[in-house]
Amino acid sequence: MTPPTTTRTERLDGLPFTRKHRKLLLGSGLGWALDAMDVGLISFVMAALAVHWSLTPTELSWIGSIGFVGMAVGAALGGLLADKIGRRQVFAATLLVYGIATGAAALSTGIAMLIVLRFIVGLGLGAELPVASTLVSEFAPRSIRGRVVVILEGFWAVGWIMAAVIGYFVVPLSDDGWRWALAIGLVPAAYALVIRFGLPESVRYLESKGRHAEAERVVREFEASAGIHHEAVPSAEAGAQAAAPAAPSAVADEPLESIWSPRLRRRTGALWIVWFGINFSYYGAFIWLPSLLVAQGFDLVRSFGYTLVITLAQLPGYAVAAWLIEVWGRRITLAVFLLGSAISAGLFGLAGSPATIIAAGMALSFFNLGAWGALYAIGPELYPTRTRGAGTGAAAAFGRIASIIAPLLVPFLLDTGDTVMVFAVFAAAFVVAALAAFTLPERKGVALEDT
Secondary structure, three states, X not given: OOOOOOOHHHHHHOOOOOHHHHHHHHHHHHHHHHHHHHHHHHHHHHHHHHHHXXXXXXXXXXXXHHHHHHHHHHHHHHHHHHHHHOHHHHHHHHHHHHHHHHHHHOOOOOHHHHHHHHHHHHHHHHHHXXXXXXXXXXXXXXXXXXXXXXXXXXXXXXXXXXXXXXXXXXXXXXXXXXXXXXHHHHHHHHHHHHHHHHOOOOHHHHHHOOOHHHHHHHHHHHHHHOOOOOOOOOHHHHHHHHOOOOOHHHOOOOOOOOOOOOOOHHHHHHHHHHHHHHHHHHHHHHHHHHHHHHHOOOOHHHHHHHHHHHHHOHHHHHHHHHHXXXXXXXXXXXXXXXXXXXXXXXXXXXXXXXXXXXXXHHHHHHHHHHHHHHXXXXXXXXXXXXXXXXXXXXXXXXXXXHHHHHHHHHHHHHHHOOHHHHHHHHHHHHHHHHHHHOOOOOOOOOOHHHO
């Protein structure tokens, strides 16, 4: 039987990767992939609407950016709600919100209606992403926590590839192909039920709210999956046993530490800079990618085909980052992949032939998405349990400001320069983010309670 001095979080940290972990990772990952599919679809919808609705670059940039306005608001609110009502509840609710809004966007009769619905979609997406990574990181065994979170982030590539496939095969079929593509976005609304009833609530969150009996039950389920079984005890004894022990950092009456406290403010500032830089360059590049290729003279189908091939390189990027993050550590992996992204962005701006466009684009996909994986791994490790959701959510919200600005800035950069100018700016943002990443504390092998 587990010694009474061992906390529940220590018991979770010491477990091997079990069937229960796999179910949690897959369940959260599928939600993550559906998020990516929704975000990715809008880049293909923009390119189609430029042709079918004769929209100007400014109008297109607002369609691309408005979702990120919602994501900025959603990320901040989602993190706070996750600390108040639970990770699982917020995860399920956000899937429901953005799934229904995406399906409704398929019925848009004009640009104004589409923009309003894309804002609502963004609210759900922004709230969900930091909450999902927090939930998974709080269950993952300490020795492979970073790798597990990067694998979760790897589902983003799966979703973006799904978007590229839909964009390639569905959007060009007819003038209403983009509507059918958005209609597929209703899937997350149904999947919300799986999240709500199929995944566990965070043990650290339950303890922070004094719900010790529920926390004990969840821990025992994970232990049973690893072949660790406890003797049954009478209900009265079970209640007393479940009330103790709790992790020292999860005591409900502890004062709430601000993410800008003297101990945390340096890491918060650096994390915000990384989030800003990576959002600015990623969304500025990938939301506009199909449209930029069309503007260079490629037809809609060919542009979508190139984008699909470029997107495939995201998967090996995540795989390599997932391996390196437990070998090199979080900080160095994040910084190296950001520097690789900077170099790739510069090369993409200079590319002129189909071969060089695809090669540089695949390199950008590889390094950029590997950096995203490392970023989501390190974020939850920087904060104590009671501010973890708020800390990761606030950083994501600040980053979304960059994802709002970047798509709006692309038409201006194209008018004052060319594609070289656009990707030179993106490369510079990656470099700044890499420098900030070097200042973050290394959390490899450190318990979440020791932040």
